Amino acid sequence: MAPQMTVRRMRVAYSQDLKAWWNPARPEFSHIVNAASLAMPFLEPYLIETIRKARAQFTDPALLEEVDLYIGQESTHFRQHQQFNKRLADLGYKAVPRMEAILKHDYETLARKRSLTFNIAYAEGFEAMALTIGHMLVEDREYLFANADPAVSSLILWHFVEEIEHKCATYDVFKALDGRYRWRIYGLLYAMIHIMARTRQAYRALLIEDGRWYTWSSRLTLYRLLARIFAKLVPRLLRVMRPGYDPREVPDPHWVTEWRRLHHEGVGALGELDTSKLASPIPIPRAA
Numbered sequence: 001m002a003p004q005m006t007v008r009r010m011r012v013a014y015s016q017d018l019k020a021w022w023n024p025a026r027p028e029f030s031h032i033v034n035a036a037s038l039a040m041p042f043l044e045p046y047l048i049e050t051i052r053k054a055r056a057q058f059t060d061p062a063l064l065e066e067v068d069l070y071i072g073q074e075s076t077h078f079r080q081h082q083q084f085n086k087r088l089a090d091l092g093y094k095a096v097p098r099m100e101a102i103l104k105h106d107y108e109t110l111a112r113k114r115s116l117t118f119n120i121a122y123a124e125g126f127e128a129m130a131l132t133i134g135h136m137l138v139e140d141r142e143y144l145f146a147n148a149d150p151a152v153s154s155l156i157l158w159h160f161v162e163e164i165e166h167k168c169a170t171y172d173v174f175k176a177l178d179g180r181y182r183w184r185i186y187g188l189l190y191a192m193i194h195i196m197a198r199t200r201q202a203y204r205a206l207l208i209e210d211g212r213w214y215t216w217s218s219r220l221t222l223y224r225l226l227a228r229i230f231a232k233l234v235p236r237l238l239r240v241m242r243p244g245y246d247p248r249e250v251p252d253p254h255w256v257t258e259w260r261r262l263h264h265e266g267v268g269a270l271g272e273l274d275t276s277k278l279a280s281p282i283p284i285p286r287a288a
Helices: 027-055 061-090 095-113 116-139 141-145 150-165 169-177 181-209 216-240 254-264
Strands: none
Touching (some): 027 061, 027 095, 027 216, 061 095, 061 150, 061 169, 095 116, 116 141, 116 150, 116 169, 116 181, 116 216, 116 254, 141 150, 181 216
């Protein structure tokens, strides 16, 4: 069974003058993250509902506790993303409500029309992908988040610290209820293609509204950034696709274990990291 998880009520306070380019040095990365954030208030409730349906089919107390903690973490994630996405909408981006409607329809349709086996496989596919993304973000945190808005950077890094922490939850549910390799790979590929396609659709729309999509310098920057991201993701995803894969084999990064330790010790300002000191082997909150 997975290690004990913690449901944390992080305090992320967005500044009144928050910009969509919350990392001024990397506007293209800002919009990739913004695009991914738009899915969270629809994807994560879908995951929660899927796991709740699965929960009714087993009685193992340890697995029930793991599922409840997973649901608690995912509930806090999507509520924080709702707040952030509202700030993006308030900035006047027409793509935000348009993409929200598309994503809402996507996940309502999957929940209504697809089998529980498919939906559990999708949930595990997403979580396996999120584990690889979490490792990539933490490993490359200085390049991606240096001197960026501390609240948004903290939201994303905290979210993926917990994605890494609950890496076994949907895997354990999937193994308990089905466990077939072909379904696990189908769920992984379906989730990856679906989420990456919708994320691209959203960041393209955001960059068009900013007048950057048709600028060759911006497009080249975007492609270089995506190449860097996928160079780090692909080897990890290939390991996930092995028949004998188990997320327990994937050691947690030191920075992640330090983040959890500091939170456990009561360092409450982790919702606002000092993004000028991300090279540090431990998370450093911004000075008050």
